[in-house]
Amino acid sequence: MSTRTSAPRGAAGRGLGRGLAALIPDGVFDESLPAGQAPGGPLQQVPIDRVRPNPEQPRMRFSAGALEQLAESIRNHGVLTPILVRRDADGQGYVLIAGERRLRAAGLAGLETVPAWVRDDVSDREQLEIALVENLQREDLDPIETAEAYKRLIDEFGLTQAEVARKVGKDRATVANAVRLLKLPEFALAELRRGRISAGHAKALLAAPDDAMLRVVLREVLRNDLSVRATERLVARLQRPPKPRNEAVRQAIAHLADRLTRAVGSRVRVEQKGRSRKGRVIIEYSGEDELQRIVARLEGA
DSSP, X not given: OOOOOOOOTTTTSOOGGGGGGGGSOTTTTOTTSOTTOOTTSOEXXXXXXXXXXXXXOOOOOOOHHHHHHHHHHHHHHOOSSOEEEEEOTTSSSEEEEEOHXXXXXXXXXXXXXXXXXXXXXXXXXXXXXXXXXXXXXXXXXXXXXXXXXHHHHHHHHOOOHHHHHHHHTOOHHHHHHHHHGGGSOHHHHHHHHHTSSOHHXXXXXXXXXXXXXXXXXHHXXXXXXXXXXXXXXXXXXXXXXXXXXXXXXXXXXHHHHHHHXXXXXXXXXXXXXTTSSOEEEEEOOSSHHHHHHHHHHHHHO
């Protein structure tokens, strides 16, 4: 089985912001060392059935198809990147820190052991941060899992959005927009989890002023398969104040005047008297000939 990995020089320092490389010791492949041993922590084969999942795993769902593809790769090439574990309290097993997809796929591939870095000097707090950052850097969490992972780094580690962005290699606006998705009501988050709407749709829905309007827009998005831009336009349109009645009446009268002008062939004005339904229709003409034509047209009509 291949246990090839990459271990940059100088990675033995704690520096969690640099990702998993910070926990891989120098001199891993120093041939003068006993097989499987390296300064600062051993690289060894550990039984899969003695590794329990990380209880703080931010990823909630794993694609069965993607796991099977990885399992097939492991059957052909072995586990190319070791997982990261620490011994549990009784020393009889291991707690996974990072690499759950590889661990699951190795089990699917029929392996009994998996290559692992065993680091006993990783605290519970560090374990959580590493798991969150590693998963976010892999970019295959769903939008809600991503948002929740960002929020945990902010809430539980006291990081700013800018600091989270630096740790995971994103810009601050990406982190901010992701965390804002968690402000959506549960019925909208459920559709996002199911993949029926995208993160772009969810961001557009956030502009709705209340849950009632949000429900209306969401229903239209799902019913008519609206694009993100169309969703934004719908939210904006529903928030426009209704036109005052007198303005609506004025526009209706102007429309009727246009229809009469086309029908008669001369300019027609419709004037309404105040708020009443009464008014008058004025047909303009420029000479006797035009007046005769207007009369003839009206008689013919």
